[in-house]
Amino acid sequence: MRRTTNTIDYLAETEELARFAKALGHPTRIKILNYLENQSCCFTGDLLEVIPLAQSTISQHLKELKAAGLIQGEVNPPKIKYCINQENWDKAKQLFNNFFSDRNIVSCE
Amino acid sequence: MRRTTNTIDYLAETEELARFAKALGHPTRIKILNYLENQSCCFTGDLLEVIPLAQSTISQHLKELKAAGLIQGEVNPPKIKYCINQENWDKAKQLFNNFFSDRNIVSCE
DNA sequence: ATTATTAATCGTATATTTGCGATGAACTTA
DNA sequence: TAAGTTCATCGCAAATATACGATTAATAAT
Numbered sequence: 001m002r003r004t005t006n007t008i009d010y011l012a013e014t015e016e017l018a019r020f021a022k023a024l025g026h027p028t029r030i031k032i033l034n035y036l037e038n039q040s041c042c043f044t045g046d047l048l049e050v051i052p053l054a055q056s057t058i059s060q061h062l063k064e065l066k067a068a069g070l071i072q073g074e075v076n077p078p079k080i081k082y083c084i085n086q087e088n089w090d091k092a093k094q095l096f097n098n099f100f101s102d103r104n105i106v107s108c109e
Numbered sequence: 110m111r112r113t114t115n116t117i118d119y120l121a122e123t124e125e126l127a128r129f130a131k132a133l134g135h136p137t138r139i140k141i142l143n144y145l146e147n148q149s150c151c152f153t154g155d156l157l158e159v160i161p162l163a164q165s166t167i168s169q170h171l172k173e174l175k176a177a178g179l180i181q182g183e184v185n186p187p188k189i190k191y192c193i194n195q196e197n198w199d200k201a202k203q204l205f206n207n208f209f210s211d212r213n214i215v216s217c218e
Numbered sequence: 219a220t221t222a223t224t225a226a227t228c229g230t231a232t233a234t235t236t237g238c239g240a241t242g243a244a245c246t247t248a
Numbered sequence: 249t250a251a252g253t254t255c256a257t258c259g260c261a262a263a264t265a266t267a268c269g270a271t272t273a274a275t276a277a278t
Binding site: 043044045055056058059060062063077078079080 | 252253254255256257258
């Protein structure tokens with residue numbers, strides 16, 4: 001990409017919200033998170049039974065969710081147990097909540 | 110992409126949420142929406158003063174937000190007045206709210 | 219009619235995302 | 249030690265996203 005021109009200064013909150021939103025921006029990842037919301041935790045193998053994608057593809061989605069901080073993995077040899085990262089989950093919840101609540105409805109011009 | 114193998118069947122709600130999230134997944138679009146939340150409406154020109162990107166780039170971001178249903182444009186020659194689409198805004202708010210609230214916290218395994 | 223203003227769209231370049239199969243790493247079990 | 253299980257990572261292909269400048273379209277003002 002040719003963004004040589006500018007490095008834009010966004011508010012930290014703006015970037016954080018965008019990062020969370022981006023992580024949520026794929027139906028497979030929503031489905032994974034919905035699964036985790038109900039199961040509290042899961043292993044990659046569980047997801048393979050629920051989502052018809054290659055193991056490597058699901059692993060990549062998990063990696064992204066982990067990078068965004070929404071989930072965390074805990075080794076439980078030979079498996080890895082994935083859970084929602086409650087701290088960041090709450091942070092994301094807060095950010096989205098604020099975002100949708102800040103609306104200041106006034107008549108236009 | 111090589112997704113010849115499967116067309117995955119997601120819940121309508123899942124796809125809808127992912128679509129909204131994807132639209133929010135870029136700091137420029139968050140900034141635009143934050144601007145609209147406070148101003149109620151704006152013209153593309155207003156945004157050019159606030160965001161150091163080319164006019165065509167901002168126009169593209171507006172197009173995406175419009176495609177996601179989060180904003181709407183009303184011709185106000187020779188300008189175009191953009192506002193938040195309240196109906197879909199509320200729908201998105203509801204979807205995110207449900208998503209973050211559905212968490213069923215139980216001990217693991 | 220001509221010019222100015224505003225914003226969309228086109229064409230292009232590059233980066234990122236999504237997906238797969240194959241392979242590798244870590245640990246268990248036989 | 250050898251084979252099995254589980255998951256990450258690599259390498260690749262194709263699609264999509266991001267950004268820009270140039271152009272076009274629509275309307276207003278002169």
